[in-house]
Structures are given as structure tokens and as C-alpha cells.
Amino acid sequence: MSSQVNGRPTGPGGTVKDREIAVEQRYVDTAYARLEEMRADAQAMIREGYRQSLAGTKASLVDRDAMVHQAALRVQALDVADDGLVFGRLDLASREARYIGRVGVRTSEHDSLVIDWRAPAAEDFYRATPEDPRGVVRRRVLHSRGHTVVDLEDDLLDPEAADGMTVVGDGAFLASLARTREGAMRDIVATIQREQDEVIRAPADGTVLVRGAPGTGKTAVALHRVAYLLFRHRRRFGSRGVLVVGPNRRFTAYIERVLPSLGEGSATLRSLGDLVDGATATVHDTPRLARVKGAEAMVTVLRRAVADHAPGAPDELRVVFKGVVVTLDRARLDRIRNEVHRRSRGSVNAARGRAAEMLLDALWRRFAEIGGPEAAEAEEGAEAGLWNAILAADGLASLDEEPARGNGAGNGDPKRAQFDARVREQRAFTDFLVAWWPIRRPLDVLRSLGDPARLRGAAGRDLDRADVEPLAASWAGDGAPLSYQDVALLDELDALLGAPPRPSRRRRPPSEDDPFVVDGVNILTGEEVVDETWEPEMQELTTSMERLERSRRVDDGVVEERPEYAHLVVDEAQDLSPMQWRMLGRRGRQASWTIVEDPAQSAWEDLAAARRAMEAALGGERPASRGRRRNRKAPPPRARHEYELTTNYRNSTEIAAVSARVLARALPEARPARAVRTSGIEPVVRVVPEPDLGPAARAAVEELLDQVEGTIGLIVPLSLEESGGQASLFDGPATAWDAADRDRLGAGLPERVQVLDVLEAKGLEFDAAVIVAPETVAAQSPRGLRVLYVAVSRATQRLTVLTADPRWKDTLLTG
Numbered sequence: 001m002s003s004q005v006n007g008r009p010t011g012p013g014g015t016v017k018d019r020e021i022a023v024e025q026r027y028v029d030t031a032y033a034r035l036e037e038m039r040a041d042a043q044a045m046i047r048e049g050y051r052q053s054l055a056g057t058k059a060s061l062v063d064r065d066a067m068v069h070q071a072a073l074r075v076q077a078l079d080v081a082d083d084g085l086v087f088g089r090l091d092l093a094s095r096e097a098r099y100i101g102r103v104g105v106r107t108s109e110h111d112s113l114v115i116d117w118r119a120p121a122a123e124d125f126y127r128a129t130p131e132d133p134r135g136v137v138r139r140r141v142l143h144s145r146g147h148t149v150v151d152l153e154d155d156l157l158d159p160e161a162a163d164g165m166t167v168v169g170d171g172a173f174l175a176s177l178a179r180t181r182e183g184a185m186r187d188i189v190a191t192i193q194r195e196q197d198e199v200i201r202a203p204a205d206g207t208v209l210v211r212g213a214p215g216t217g218k219t220a221v222a223l224h225r226v227a228y229l230l231f232r233h234r235r236r237f238g239s240r241g242v243l244v245v246g247p248n249r250r251f252t253a254y255i256e257r258v259l260p261s262l263g264e265g266s267a268t269l270r271s272l273g274d275l276v277d278g279a280t281a282t283v284h285d286t287p288r289l290a291r292v293k294g295a296e297a298m299v300t301v302l303r304r305a306v307a308d309h310a311p312g313a314p315d316e317l318r319v320v321f322k323g324v325v326v327t328l329d330r331a332r333l334d335r336i337r338n339e340v341h342r343r344s345r346g347s348v349n350a351a352r353g354r355a356a357e358m359l360l361d362a363l364w365r366r367f368a369e370i371g372g373p374e375a376a377e378a379e380e381g382a383e384a385g386l387w388n389a390i391l392a393a394d395g396l397a398s399l400d401e402e403p404a405r406g407n408g409a410g411n412g413d414p415k416r417a418q419f420d421a422r423v424r425e426q427r428a429f430t431d432f433l434v435a436w437w438p439i440r441r442p443l444d445v446l447r448s449l450g451d452p453a454r455l456r457g458a459a460g461r462d463l464d465r466a467d468v469e470p471l472a473a474s475w476a477g478d479g480a481p482l483s484y485q486d487v488a489l490l491d492e493l494d495a496l497l498g499a500p501p502r503p504s505r506r507r508r509p510p511s512e513d514d515p516f517v518v519d520g521v522n523i524l525t526g527e528e529v530v531d532e533t534w535e536p537e538m539q540e541l542t543t544s545m546e547r548l549e550r551s552r553r554v555d556d557g558v559v560e561e562r563p564e565y566a567h568l569v570v571d572e573a574q575d576l577s578p579m580q581w582r583m584l585g586r587r588g589r590q591a592s593w594t595i596v597e598d599p600a601q602s603a604w605e606d607l608a609a610a611r612r613a614m615e616a617a618l619g620g621e622r623p624a625s626r627g628r629r630r631n632r633k634a635p636p637p638r639a640r641h642e643y644e645l646t647t648n649y650r651n652s653t654e655i656a657a658v659s660a661r662v663l664a665r666a667l668p669e670a671r672p673a674r675a676v677r678t679s680g681i682e683p684v685v686r687v688v689p690e691p692d693l694g695p696a697a698r699a700a701v702e703e704l705l706d707q708v709e710g711t712i713g714l715i716v717p718l719s720l721e722e723s724g725g726q727a728s729l730f731d732g733p734a735t736a737w738d739a740a741d742r743d744r745l746g747a748g749l750p751e752r753v754q755v756l757d758v759l760e761a762k763g764l765e766f767d768a769a770v771i772v773a774p775e776t777v778a779a780q781s782p783r784g785l786r787v788l789y790v791a792v793s794r795a796t797q798r799l800t801v802l803t804a805d806p807r808w809k810d811t812l813l814t815g
């Protein structure tokens with residue numbers, strides 16, 4: 001027999017619930033006491049690590065590093081568990097009770113006190129249902145504040161086996177969904193639902209693809225999965241890293257506390273605008289420009305741009321050899337440049353040496369063509385022995401002897417070697433080389449396309465001619481802001497240009513008279529000529545933190561090494577352009593992936609092209625097979641596991657009904673998720689004349705400030721002027737919600753109000769949302785209705801929509 005008691009007084013000890021809370025509190029106190037001991041042990045280990053380092057041997061420093069690192073991680077994890085350490089209890093049919101918490105805690109005799117939520121033994125806590133109780137009779141969720149248990153909620157899963165077990169609860173789960181939002185996402189570790197848990201614990205290999213409508217917990221699930229993967233496969237994912245990518249910086253700021261609250265500080269969290277070191281996106285493109293910049297055709301355009309001559313490159317090379325002037329004109333130089341590019345795709349910046357060799361080849365041929373050898377001999381009045389005399393003077397073999405090894409095309413011709421050596425020495429040649437084949441940064445190339453003529457050349461037939469001017473305008477000028485799509489283009493350029501030649505680590509003798517050394521760098525090989533004492537032994541003795549720091553170092557805007565990760569998590573994946581997929585693909589060539597998306601929220605017009613790019617990114621690059629194995633069949637495609645989340649935990653049923661109506665218009669065949677919480681508060685739609693939209697929005701926010709305690713989102717249409725004045729591309733209504741408008745709207749409002757545009761609102765949620773001008777949002781792009789669908793599904797409690805078009809009132813409220 002069991003008894004469902006919702007806090008009714010039952011006698012001198014208070015309510016049944018109070019007594020149950022007191023029992024749990026005693027257990028929780030024991031767990032905290034042990035946690036404290038474990039923390040003290042870990043801190044002692046850190047002290048011991050530092051003590052060992054005083055011993056001063058190299059081995060002790062390495063040991064110290066490893067020990068301190070491990071212990072510091074442990075202290076960090078234990079600190080995190082300090083708040084709400086224990087949140088669950090399972091009572092099994094076997095009468096065993098299991099406690100589930102943020103970290104595993106064992107007694108000093110190694111008996112389990114608390115099971116880590118990610119451990120297999122905790123799975124039943126999330127998976128057991130009345131239909132499939134998995135041996136669980138009662139599941140209890142403990143709500144704590146700090147170290148104090150303040151509430152309980154039980155689920156009776158197997159009433160037959162309950163036999164006298166107390167069951168308390170008053171729908172605390174639903175109440176937790178209605179909680180006030182504080183501006184940052186929180187973990188859901190205590191209330192993960194079964195369908196979500198299946199995603200979190202999905203296999204670590206291949207690709208996990210998660211779909212679900214707004215508010216179904218896709219982001220929450222993806223982040224908990226990261227914590228799970230790092231816990232269960234620490235060696236694999238911890239060392240090569242996990243990258244979590246969100247759509248924009250506001251979003252990453254919103255979710256950045258979740259992983260640390262789960263004890264995971266090691267995953268890298270970046271927005272699509274921050275993935276390339278040294279470049280930061282600050283604006284969104286207009287939908288039209290985003291489509292152009294994001295399309296795969298840009299690969300060809302950028303290839304041409306890289307292969308084009310650099311701005312300011314000289315168009316004639318002129319050297320003098322033995323009084324004979326040898327020149328290469330523009331047409332010849334262009335042919336050579338094309339040939340060097342053909343051979344050095346992906347390593348253009350490292351190809352200066354090859355460029356020099358090919359120039360010398362061409363100069364030598366030209367020298368022969370113009371009768372140079374005869375002219376040179378005639379001028380110097382030399383007999384047949386002239387060459388020998390010169391060669392001998394240079395310490396090279398005479399014509400009668402074995403041919404000296406040539407510097408040039410490796411043909412062993414001493415005349416050619418002589419020619420090469422003399423030309424290389426000339427400042428005219430080295431200066432030309434540096435200007436003609438400069439080390440180019442991705443940003444320089446992108447800026448060079450700010451010149452419409454140059455962009456037109458690179459565009460060929462791959463861009464619509466009408467797009468060229470606005471594209472160029474968005475890149476022109478050193479101070480032009482970078483857009484989110486631009487960052488993917490910079491990454492593409494980085495891949496095309498390749499890293500500049502790596503500075504030499506070897507110590508070299510000072511080489512002041514080496515003609516190829518300009519400003520301390522050998523201009524042919526790019527090697528830095530290091531002449532200070534270098535102590536490799538000392539350099540290697542660095543801590544893990546220092547190594548991490550060094551691996552991220554950025555040199556003059558060029559990334560030294562693009563990091564690759566063992567696992568990539570992509571949120572809001574439905575919005576990635578093909579170019580953005582390529583950018584991610586380069587970071588996960590050998591990775592497994594978790595992809596989270598809702599195609600119905602996609603603002604991307606050509607979803608099919610984006611899908612192809614996604615598949616290419618996921619296909620990655622398999623480790624190269626060697627030798628005989630090369631002819632074997634291609635490896636099987638990576639495993640894919642697909643999941644759908646179906647319950648909306650964010651919106652009240654009233655708000656979900658409005659978003660379902662927008663969805664029905666945007667995508668009639670799509671099914672909305674089932675909302676589980678009814679608030680009794682109906683959304684409000686007000687019709688106001690267009691010029692009054694701003695003041696009406698202020699008034700709506702002020703009203704809501706009295707009605708909700710937490711965050712308010714004031715969501716306005718896109719500004720179509722932000723990324724370089726492409727207003728001409730705008731073919732919707734003329735209201736411009738530019739930054740100044742938004743500042744005016746937000747002026748003087750408290751911090752819990754955020755003014756943001758519809759794209760920035762992606763993935764976020766607020767207690768209350770005010771949506772301004774749905775008619776404008778819907779008309780701003782071909783996928784405007786989907787963008788509006790995103791906007792109306794942001795609020796948990798209250799939704800107010802302001803429209804200048806009375807028809808929208810019916811659309812939103814009655815469908």
C-alpha cells in the first residue's frame with residue numbers, strides 16, 4: 001500500500017512531507033560531509049604536487065604537473081557539486097535505495113553514497129516509466145537550496161510493489177518549468193525526461209541527429225550530452241576536445257553556464273562568429289546577402305580571388321645579368337602565377353619558394369630567347385672561356401669538369417646555376433618576389449574584394465551580377481564590420497592560403513649576407529633566422545596551461561594551427577549555410593557529431609544545398625589508408641542515430657497555440673510539439689498604427705515589468721542596414737529597425753529587458769516577449785514566416801504582439 005500525501009498535516013512531526021524531507025536531509029548531510037573530506041584530499045594533493053616541484057628534477061616537474069592538473073580538476077568538480085549535490089533517489093523493488101547526484105561520492109570504504117548522474121547505474125532514474133519501471137518502485141526528486149532540502153516530489157512507477165511506501169508531490173516538475181527565467185540557461189539534471197535521456201546517452205560514435213520543435217529541450221539535451229561524453233569517454237574526448245557551436249554570441253552567453261554547472265569546464269563553446277581566431281563577427285547580413293555569401297559558389301569565387309594578383313603587385317620583373325636586361329611582362333607573370341597556384345592549392349602562403357624557382361626558370365628561358373648568352377659574352381669581350389672564368393671565380397666547376405649541381409631546376413647546368421645565383425642576389429629580384437607573392441592574410445583577400453572590379457573578376461559566372469556591388473560594399477574599407485557569414489569565408493580563405501611557412505626552430509648561424517634574408521626572415525622558405533640562444537629542454541618543461549595557451553597563440557591575424565576536435569556539437573544547425581558547414585567540417589575531420597536542429601525554424605532558403613554541405617562535413621576525412629589497403633572498398637558511412645523530441649517544456653499551452661498557428665502558415669505539413677503547462681494567461685495582440693509601434697512597444701514592456709519577475713525580450717524585425725548599407729536589397733516594408741531605433745527602445749529600461757532582432761532571438765527564452773511588427777518579420781525574407789515562428793516561441797509566460805496590420809490579430813489568435 002502507498003499513500004499520496006500532498007503536505008497535509010499528519011501529526012506532531014509536521015506533515016508527512018516534512019518528515020520525509022528530514023529523512024532525506026540526514027542522508028544529504030552525510031554526503032556533504034564526505035564531499036568535504038574528498039575536497040580536502042584533493043587540495044592536499046595539490047599542495048603535495050607543489051612540494052614535489054621544489055625537488056627540482058625534470059621528472060618531478062612533469063609528475064607535479066600531472067598531479068596538480070588532476071587534483072585541480074577534481075576540486076573544480078567537487079566545488080560544482082556543492083550546490084544541490086543530491087537531487088534524486090530511486091527505491092528499487094529489491095528494497096535497495098540509490099541516491100543520484102551531480103558527482104559520485106563514496107565512503108572511505110568505497111561504498112557508494114551518491115551515484116554520478118552520468119554513470120550507468122543512474123540511467124534508471126531517467127528512463128523508468130510506469131509502463132516500463134525497470135525495477136524502480138518510486139522515483140523521488142529532491143529540490144535543494146544550497147545544502148538544504150526544501151521540497152520533494154515522488155513518482156510512483158510500480159504501485160503493486162510500493163507496499164507502505166510514502167509518496168509525496170504536488171507537481172513540482174511542472175512548477176519548475178514555470179520558474180522565473182534569470183537570463184542564463186540552467187541545467188536540467190534533476191528532471192531530464194526519458195526521450196531526452198536517450199539522446200544524452202546515445203552512442204559516442206558517428207552522428208547523433210536530434211530534431212524537435214522550439215522548447216523541446218534540444219539545447220539542454222545537447223549540453224548534457226557533452227557532460228555525459230566527457231564523463232564516460234574522458235580519455236577520448238577530453239584530450240582532443242569537444243567544440244560546442246551556437247548561432248550567435250548572445251546565444252553562447254545564454255548557455256555558457258550550463259556546462260560549468262555540470263562540472264565541465266573543458267569543452268570549447270563558440271558562436272559561428274567566433275570560430276576563426278583574430279576575426280569576430282559583429283553583424284548579420286541581410287537575408288539576401290547571407291544567401292549569396294553562404295552559398296557554395298563562394299568557394300570558386302574565393303579560389304579565383306586567391307589566385308588573382310595581390311593588390312599592388314608589380315606587373316613586370318626586370319633583372320640584369322652580365323649587362324643583359326631580362327624582363328618578364330605581365331602576361332608571362334600571370335601564366336607563372338597561375339601555374340604556381342595550380343600546384344600549391346591549400347599552401348599558397350608557403351609557395352613563395354616554388355614561385356621563386358619558377359620565376360628563375362622563366363627568366364632563364366627568356367634570357368636564352370633573347371640571345372642573352374651570346375650578348376653577355378660579346379659585351380664582356382670574352383672568348384669561349386668566359387663562362388669558365390666566371391664559374392671559377394664563384395668556386396664552381398669549369399665547363400670541362402663534372403657539371404656542378406645546379407641550384408635552378410636541378411638540371412645540373414653550371415651556367416644555369418651561375419645565372420640563378422646572380423639573379424637571386426639582386427635586390428630587384430627579392431623585392432619583386434616579396435611584393436608579387438606576398439604572405440596574404442584571409443582578411444586582406446576579403447577586403448580586396450571590396451573593390452567591385454576585382455570581385456567581378458573573381459565572380460565569373462558564379463555570382464549574380466546584381467549581387468556584386470552590394471557584396472563588395474559590405475567588405476570595402478578597413479573598418480567594415482564582419483558578418484557571421486564573413487567569418488566562414490575567412491576560414492575558407494585561410495584553408496586556401498594555408499599557413500605561412502613555419503618559423504624555423506633550428507638555430508642558425510647569423511646570415512647577414514644571405515640575400516634572401518629580409519628583416520630576419522628567409523623570404524624563399526619563410527624561415528625565421530633565429531640567432532638567439534634557444535633552449536629546447538627548457539621550452540618543453542611547461543605546464544598544461546602554458547601548452548594550451550601556446551596552442552591558441554595568434555600571430556598577426558593568421559591562425560598558427562586550426563584546432564580539430566574529437567566531437568562537435570552544432571546547435572540550431574538548420575540555419576547553417578554551406579560555407580559554415582565547410583568551416584565546421586574542417587574542425588571535425590575525424591570527429592563524431594551531435595547535431596541539433598528544427599528544420600521548421602530554418603531561415604535558410606536553399607536547405608537542400610545546406611544538407612549536402614552538412615553531409616560532406618560529417619563525411620569528414622577518414623584516416624588515410626596505406627599501401628595495399630588503398631584499393632580496398634571505401635569505409636562504410638559513419639553510423640547515424642536520429643531522435644525526435646516531442647514535448648515543449650518552454651511555452652505555456654496558450655503561447656504554444658499562437659506559435660502553432662504561425663507554424664501552420666509557414667509549414668502546413670509540420671507538427672507542433674505538445675506543450676505541458678497551462679498558465680491561464682492568454683497572449684495579447686494589439687493593432688497600432690505603424691508610426692506608433694515604437695511607443696507601443698515601450699508601453700507593452702513597462703506593463704510586463706509589473707507582471708513578470710524575470711527576463712523580457714523585446715523582439716524587433718531585422719535591421720537591413722547594419723552590414724554596409726545594402727538597403728537596396730530590401731524588398732519588404734520600409735521600417736528600418738536599426739541599432740539607433742533599438743537603442744531608443746531600450747533606453748532607461750532595466751537590465752532584465754533585452755532589445756534584440758529576430759535572428760538574435762534564436763535559441764533564447766524569456767519570461768515575457770513583445771514581438772513588434774510580425775508583418776515586417778514575415779516579409780523581410782522568403783523564409784520570414786519561419787523566422788516569425790521562432791520569435792513567437794520564445795516566451796515562457798506572457799506574449800504580447802504589436803502589429804500595424806489588423807489581419808495579423810486573427811492570424812495569431814484564431815488561425
Ligand SMILES: Nc1ncnc2c1ncn2[C@@H]1O[C@H](COP(=O)(O)OP(=O)(O)OP(=O)(O)O)[C@@H](O)[C@H]1O
Nearest residue numbers: 188191192193214215216217218219220649650763
Ligand atoms: N527535462 C526538463 N526539465 C526541466 N526543464 C526543461 C527540460 N527540458 C527542457 N527544459 C527547459 O525548457 C526550455 C527549453 O529548452 P531548450 O532551450 O533546450 O529548447 P530547444 O529545443 O533548444 O528550443 P529552441 O528550438 O527554441 O532553441 C529551457 O528552459 C529548458 O531548461
